[in-house]
Amino acid sequence: MNKNDFQRIVIIGNSGSGKSHLSKLLSDALKNKKIIHLDEYFWEPGGFNKKRPSEIVHAEIKQLSLRDSWIMEGVFGDLAANALEHATVLIFLNKLWDECKTALEQRGSQSATQLDPAAAEASFKDLLSWAKGYNTRENSRSLIGHSNLYEHFTGKKYKLSNREEVASFLSGFKVL
Template identity: 45%
Template structure:
């Protein structure tokens, strides 16, 4: 387990899981948001060239835990990954998680814009099941089905916690 890819909806617990795995395995943690968005918020995308270069470079690194909802980017890392984790939690769980996390406006440059972005995120995340893009549940399922190496599909927080506990006791 040197290259772990975690996919799922916003609020599914990808960042939480990635942080724990990275700490336990002492490998780099990468949130795809940091590759897609300019620093200071989630309202300015990097150029596609910058994103593509960062993904290509990341794919060459010997170890990482990468997490994100961006299926198109996850797809580019799939061949380099040796473990795929799909957090396929119910929207109500994701919504509650997002609401408890809040807009994170205090750590962004523009608190008003951050709050507006958060409201947009809630709407966007609620459409995970309906979207036709590569950031949809359907596409994440397709990535999961296509992936031929070690993979795990989680539908509850308890399953994720059990998996982590199992890793801790066997490492």
């Protein structure tokens, strides 16, 4: 695996599939590439309950994708699509729901430090319910949407379906 091919990486997959974890490991292996977490652009600061204006977010992602080197990760296929024109690699984490659910439960609510405890718990339950629908939704933030991005991407691409495949992929970077 040639590390030089990995200049601009997009990672997509369901919530809990390991996108943030993989982006951190790749950033370390590839000498601290800037990680762009799509959540940070999609949501207003202070929680995961208020979306930012779509036209602003899309414009920001397009602008960020012009940089020389980055790793972009998130469930937002519509946002990721803005960067694919400039991406050199697409990684699709296509894990089973049970593995995603376990990871989400182990991670817990990411909004716990930003919201009051009751709101954080409600937000986390909403996330679990939403993520469970990944295989049945029919939008850009679903299995169908991500599969479509993967199918049409013409650069280097990797579909990783479980922890073993992710570990094998990462072994090419000697990050384990």
